[in-house]
Amino acid sequence: MAAKRSGARSKRSQRISELLQPVQEPHSEPPLSRERIVATAVELLDAQGVDGLTMRRLADRLGSGVMSLYWHVDNKEDVFDLALDSVLEYRGPPQIVESQDWRGEVVHMLEDWRASMLRHPWSASLLPRRALGPNILGRLELLSKSLSRAGIADADVNVAIWSLWNYVMGATITRASFDRSDDDRAAAQQRLTRLSERYPTIERTRLLLDNDWDGAFRKGLGFLLDGLSPR
Amino acid sequence: MAAKRSGARSKRSQRISELLQPVQEPHSEPPLSRERIVATAVELLDAQGVDGLTMRRLADRLGSGVMSLYWHVDNKEDVFDLALDSVLEYRGPPQIVESQDWRGEVVHMLEDWRASMLRHPWSASLLPRRALGPNILGRLELLSKSLSRAGIADADVNVAIWSLWNYVMGATITRASFDRSDDDRAAAQQRLTRLSERYPTIERTRLLLDNDWDGAFRKGLGFLLDGLSPR
DNA sequence: ATGTATCTCGTACACGGTACGAGTCGCCGT
DNA sequence: ACGGCGACTCGTACCGTGTACGAGATACAT
Known part of the structure; x- marks a missing residue:
């Protein structure tokens, strides 16, 4: 009944044999x-x-x-x-960003987060469904510290984290799936132009975003941080 | 080679037979x-x-x-x-909301959107991966009109739509998957308390959100709209 | 009577995750 | 020297999946 290695992950004991003889066979994995x-x-x-x-x-x-x-x-x-x-490790902000600059800190971490996920487009849509790993929890913790330092009221910090999380996740999931479905770009193109007759705004939006996703992300994040900043 | 009903969906011709004889067998589907x-x-x-x-x-x-x-x-x-x-139909804002009140319009549509997806928790995480159906496009179109009416600069409307989309999607996907994984609530509880030693913020945030997801969503949305509003 | 279009469905196939249990190997106590 | 034990590998088998294929059935037009 009990699985062989259910909860307690018994790492095997460092494989002494391999430390002694460097390679057993030339091409063995x-x-x-x-x-x-x-x-x-x-x-x-x-x-x-x-x-x-x-x-x-x-x-x-x-x-x-x-x-x-x-x-x-x-x-x-x-x-x-x-x-x-x-895939979600974070090494912290570069030294250039001074510790006073909470906004720079936050932006750097979030853009790095997004970039990490876009480097591995499968990761974004997986994240919400899976348990939170230590690396994401670390990022959230860091976020919390920066926001507190920014002078945001304690009661609002949670909402702020939540909002930023939402924004980053939504942006990245959507972006990543656009990339993926562009395999059949021809079909997508045709579908969109057919639709844009009935929905005139869509085409405009798509064109704008197609060229500058990064800029749009940064700009939207800016607006959000504007709204979150203490008045 | 050609699939039987590939692109052109040939709806069957109204089944005349059934119109003539009401029910063929008592219990037939x-x-x-x-x-x-x-x-x-x-x-x-x-x-x-x-x-x-x-x-x-x-x-x-x-x-x-x-x-x-x-x-x-x-x-x-x-x-x-x-x-x-x-699952994503939208019937428009209630009459109570006056057409001057762009912000009320937007909030109503977005909260309705979120509610629709939470009623069908599978829908949120599916949406970004699938082609945009007419009902979502309709919602985006409506959003665009409201924001333009609000006096937001044309160049910013796209970013605003994008930001709101991101926020709603991120919030809803995350929320929906929390619900799902709460099947094993005991395990989750234990895991979280173990983690909250190393990541003190998490527990606080979770508690807040656990009790008032709707409020947190609304409040965060408020912050975002604050940031988006023309100055 | 003879198509032809519309619609139903049984069978079969390739591929997926993983339970089970038999193997191999090196170390340790005796 | 030897027996056993724990760490680790893997072949086989089972059941569940999406769907291609093609044989039917039915109704209607000619």
């Missing part, structure tokens, strides 16, 4: 490990998208049997969680 | 139709979530064979598109 699995999963996701990740493909790419994966990870969901968090 | 399929798909999605919708279950519930569905619908993706759009 390095042994499986949670880290290697996650890294390869990210590769696969980047290359093929969410649906491209299957346990079989993952095992192939790792040069192992499918079921071997299940000793290191609980199931496919687990792989998603780990891949997701591995 | 009404005939299949795109509308009935979509309505049943929505039922299924509401009851079982995204993964609960399978073509076989859908056919069962409709009392038909699986492959019969494929005459009315291109594929499963098509079903998602149709179900999604069918």
Whole structure:
């Protein structure tokens, strides 16, 4: 009944054998490990998208049997969680940004967050459905500190975090899925022009955004921060 | 090579037979139709979530064979598109809101939008990945008019729409997925309290949001609109 | 009577996640 | 020296999925 490695993840004991003899066979793959699995999963996701990740493909790419994966990870969901968090590290703002400049801090972190997710377009739409990993929690914590330092009332800080989260997630999820569906750009183009007769605004908006998503994100974020700033 | 009903959807010709003889058998299901399929798909999605919708279950519930569905619908993706759009109708603001009150108009539409998606929690996370249906386009169109009437500069209207879209989508997707993962509330609770030692802000935020998501949404939206309003 | 269009559906296939249990290997206590 | 045990690998099998294919059924036009 109990799964082999359910809750407590017993990392294998550092593989002493490998430390002694450098390489067993010339072309043998390095042994499986949670880290290697996650890294390869990210590769696969980047290359093929969410649906491209299957346990079989993952095992192939790792040069192992499918079921071997299940000793290191609980199931496919687990792989998603780990891949997701591995992609969301944050190293903090550059030194250039001074600690007085709360707004610069916040903007830098959020733009970095968005950029990280856009580098791995599968990640954004996955994030809301999965458990919050340590890296996102760290970002939220940092956000909270900056906003408090900005002089925003304690009662409003939560709402502010929530608003910024919403904005970033919405923007990035939407942007990422636009990229993906542009595979069939011809069809999309045709569909849109057909629609723009009935919905005159859409075409205008699309054109503007198509050329400058980054600028639009930054500008909208600016408006939001304007609204959030203490008066 | 050409699919039976690829692009041009040839609606069947009103089933004359049924108009003549009211019911063929006492307990026979009404005939299949795109509308009935979509309505049943929505039922299924509401009851079982995204993964609960399978073509076989859908056919069962409709009392038909699986492959019969494929005459009315291109594929499963098509079903998602149709179900999604069918859930996003908007009837416009109530008469109480006067046409001068652009802000009231916008708030009403956006809150209605969010409410519609939360009534069907599968819908929010699906929306960004799917083609924009007529009902969402209609909402965006309306948004655009209200904002122009508000006196927002033309160049900024696009960014404003984009920002509001982002906010609503982010808020709703996140909220909807919280609901879903609360099935295992015990586990979530434990996980969060364990985390809140390292990330003190999180617990506070969660508590606030847990009790008053609607209020937080409204308040954050207020901040955003403050930032967007012409100065 | 003979098509022809509309609609239904049984069968079959390729592919997905993963349960089960038999293997291999190296270390440790005796 | 040996027996056992824990760490790890993996082949096979099962069931559930979307949907291609093509054989029917029905109604209507000619």
